[in-house]
Amino acid sequence: MVSKEEEETTIAMAIKMLEKHIRKLVQKSGPRQNNIPTKLQRLLDHTRHLLLDLFQKRLTLKAFLQWFQGEWSKLEVHLADNPVLILQNALQHYLRCQDGLVLLTSGECRHASDIQEAQRTRYPSRLPSLKERNDGYTKLYTGEFYSGTGWDEFHNEQVGIKVLLKEALQNYHKTPWEYLENRGATDLLDSIWDQHESHVKELQQQLQSLKQRMLSSIQQKLQPRNLKFATQDKMERLSLVVKSQTIDLQRRGNAFQIQGLVLPSSKQSVEDWMFLGLPPEKIFVNNGEKNKGPNGQPKRRRLVIESSSDSEGDENDGSIEKNSSKKPVKANNPNCQSSSPISNKIQGIVVSVKETSTSFSTSPDVALNQIKIQMGVNARDLEDARESLEVEQFRTEEGKVVRLKKVLQRALSRTNPDDEEIWDARECLRLAHMEAGNFMLWETTNGGDKARDHFEAAKALVEQQQETHLKMAQRSDFDSTTWKFLNRNLYYLLGQATVNVGISIIEAVNKSLHNRGSKVLKAVPKLQAAKECASKIRSNIDSTAPFSLEEAQDLLKADQLESLAGRWIGKAHWIARQEDKAVETLQTAASLINEEKVKRMFTGLEEDVLDLAAECLYALHMLVDVACSQLEKLVQSSAPKGDALVEVVKQTLHDHNKTLEFIHQNNGNVNLEDFLLEKDLPTSVEITNHLDSILKWWNGLKEQRHCPLLVDTNSHQQRHHIQRDLSSATTNKFGMVSDQAVSYHSIPSWGSSQGRRQSSQRPTKAPSQNSFPEPISDPFIPPITPPTDYRLWGDKLFWVYYEQKHQKVANKSSLPYPSCAPPFPEEFQTPE
Structure with missing residues (x-):
């Protein structure tokens, strides 16, 4: 020492x-x-x-x-x-x-x-x-x-x-x-x-x-x-x-x-x-006889x-x-008669001792949390432990980035820097930034901004690698094949970082409540840049010559990157209420895989083909969500346009089953059930059932539009003519067709923010006061007709009131508000 x-x-x-x-x-x-x-x-x-x-x-x-x-x-x-x-x-x-x-x-x-x-x-x-x-x-x-x-x-x-x-x-x-x-x-x-x-x-x-x-x-x-x-x-x-x-x-x-x-x-x-x-x-605390009073009763x-x-x-x-x-505080004493909790702040430490019942209650009113505590399970402790683990993982990822930054700094500060050492240090640091960003984006609740910083840092490192890679072409031992291979890989890594920047922007917007449309469109240029990276990967491959194994693999990676970027561009347009653009973009993203393309590939690329297929299927699922979302709004206006969207949904789900079919045919050694389970994708039977439910829902809506009972009943609703803005609702329980209210169940969603299919449907809300039951066909029930007389209100009530009082008003705006009921709607005013 x-x-x-x-x-x-x-x-x-x-x-x-x-x-x-x-x-x-x-x-x-x-x-x-x-x-x-x-x-x-x-x-x-x-x-x-x-x-x-x-x-x-x-x-x-x-x-x-x-x-x-x-x-x-x-x-x-x-x-x-x-x-x-x-x-x-x-x-x-x-x-x-x-x-x-x-x-x-x-x-x-x-x-x-x-x-x-x-x-x-x-x-x-x-x-x-x-x-x-x-x-x-x-x-x-x-x-x-x-x-x-x-x-x-x-x-x-x-x-x-x-x-x-x-x-x-x-x-x-x-x-x-x-x-x-x-x-x-x-x-x-x-x-x-x-x-x-x-x-x-x-x-x-x-x-x-x-x-x-x-x-x-x-x-x-x-x-x-x-x-x-x-x-x-x-x-x-x-x-x-x-x-x-x-x-x-x-x-x-x-x-x-x-x-x-x-x-x-x-x-x-x-x-x-x-x-x-x-x-x-x-x-020590006295026990036994010393603790008894003169009457033999135990002392407190x-x-x-x-x-x-x-x-x-x-x-x-x-x-x-x-x-x-300096008030005395009771200790935990089994002979203590008081069951009230003891709590005091001693030297900055809160000391609490209270009696707890160990008997299990048989009353049906016992809270579930209390039962868990009696069984030795504390939900709050589990929540705290999870948060503690999340913080520890966060620190681990951050610490990894800090350590690798120091490694890179040392490699750059040497008198005679080694290019290969710097290359490896940058690559390790880039990977650490990507892992930290993905952890904060998907595993934490409020890590979107920090995740974006990590993805931007990874992007900057790839750009530095590209500058170093360009200098390699000037060396005497330059190999064009190797140089192109590394160049394609760098463009792929750049595309990965860029698309993650766009995704982090969209996920941050999803958690905000204001100006979502203007904010989410800021991610579109980032995602478009990722699609350009995919194009540059393809431009570094000679399409006239037979593909090597590495070139075929890079082509599949480029398609997967473009499909991923296109899917999130479609989601950005969807959040910005640009459904037409969303549908068009998602259709393009989902069309990047076909049977002809798979047949051109060499054997040994099954994993890459499956990854591309999964990405395209995720885009199909989001396309179905967008189309169904538009259908819910079109109940108010155009049925023909809704029929066209239903055809889009039918074709989309048909393409899903077709994709699964030719994957199974061209990759005979692949277990299709394992693939669907791993990627969290629906089976062909589930797709067929989902399509049937959509068609049944849409046809039911069109039938309800022409039901006279609903029209007559709706006319009795107070101010039923006022149009409601339902576009802001995530799941609508009722839709508007002109001035008629019709009830229907919302379509379950198949897309998710992380590209995985949601396994559960949207929750069903309680019936709205403006929703109506199915039409009743009973000859004993008389038809309901709208009333012909209306009570005075609005402008008419205003003038009647003042005529009765024999008062004259020169300027209506000078009256204190509210002077009378709201103005009478123009469509209900009778011509004079």
Whole structure:
């Protein structure tokens, strides 16, 4: 282990070496430049102060963690005697470790003494000056105060000391940091940072091991149900059910406060933390005869949960801050007669102990959630676990991108860059951007904007690869066949990234409520650019010569890319209420596969053919959705146009079955059922049944249009003549034909936002007040005729009212609103 003096000497040597080479670099700019500018000198002094402070805090945290491990060994033996007090005490110490690791990483100050020290320091932090992220409203550093000595303070890519040193040295060298690295000026500094990262990871692993040990001890000693120890930052929570009691300990935001510094430099040994130990007399609770009153009745026992620093008089020794309210809090006691929940905020930790019933209720009124809890299943816990897993996956994808960015940066910063190494680094980073973008787009709820940023970054990397690829043609070992193959592959990757940018725009618009039409059309140019990439792939293949296996595969990829882009263009037009364009685009996207094209392909391309077929079938499904959506609107106007759309639906579903037929004929070794199951596609029988339901629905609508009963009944509806705008409804329960209301069931949807067929139909809404039953043919029911007399209202009622009052009004607009009923519709006014 490196001693304190040795580490301080190493830090001084590292700063001195860096300062020496910076002075040489400054002196090269002119003979009068002998001293380092004040700005550079202050940055070097800040670095020295930062490294020394990090080393001191790291030693303190290591000592506290060692003491905490020993303290838990003593406490776990008595867990059954007083679980509330012991768990609350242990959680306090765990939170100190958590906040200590935060101090080492970002330097965020969460406690009063740390904040005061950050305000007095000569080297304040620059992290709070950072603006919002790309989304415009979230920030990476949300705390109000930072120590100025965290890891991020040096390495932040915007305001870190390293970045500021580079910017300040730009006046003396084009690539100053690479210049210093090549001369060994940063070797010792990099070594110090590597050792620091290694020590911090070791501390994190020790804390995680202690957490698992705590959970194991709790499980063994208390045998609880629903044990949960969540360690999400500032929302740590330990909850469990022991026998008939629910114990819940949680931290809420910045409510938890430590009196004194979290990691004081004066406490760097295990003995320095012994004062925080829990005295034995506070753990034990009297049992047996001592707990009985004079009449032999059990006493109500109370447990006073005091501050863990009550035995220590010094307020600046790092103890936990005492609560001003010293009311006793009941412990979890099986002899306690009160069943009301116990809840109190002790030292910033909310402690809740309440009685829970273990008997299963047979009443039919018991809520489903309560039954789940009684059976040991907590829906809220499952939801929290899923969100935690989603956040962890998000961080994993983001971390992968950050690491590969560093790899690429190192490859580019070498004195003699290797083109192949740069090529591989870019490709790995592109793939990481695509995977992160797809995860955020499809697996998260609000990651559309972030996904678009990743796809744009992947697109930029492919364009850089294309520039490098063009230089390859100038080499002496140039091979035209290989060059064309790589060129086609780059266009395919560019098309993938571009089409994903368009998809992310459409998915973001789907979640918005305003100006959807104007926003969604911004995705169309992106998707058109992807179709151009498919055309460029085909242009790099000689159509006059027989295709090689790679060329045939690239042709199928180009068709698949064009079909994918066309399908999403059709969806964009659909959202923008441009159904005719949507139908035309989707028909083109679905026609990219045919039997002749498949027969021209070589064997061994079954997977590529199936992928193209699935993409075209997805376009067919969306085409059916668009056509049926138009049919629902055409109930109001044109039946002939609706018949034409029905023919489109019939032809589309016929093409679906035809595609499945020739896939099965030309790929005899492919299991069609497995293909449909894998791609989530309907079978031929399902297609036939779906077509029958559409035809039945449309023919029923046309019959209802001519039913006199519906016309007569509708005339009694209040203001039935007013047309309703049904275009905004996702699923209409009634449609309008002129001024007649007819009922029908909406057509189930086959398309989805991700290109997969929806397995369930749209939900059926409750009947509307304006919908009517089927026509009744009964000779005993007299025909209903519309009324001939109407009550006065609107303009006529207005003048009658004032004539009765013998009043004359010169200007009708001067009357207070409302002066009478609304104006009478013109179509109901009788000619005078």
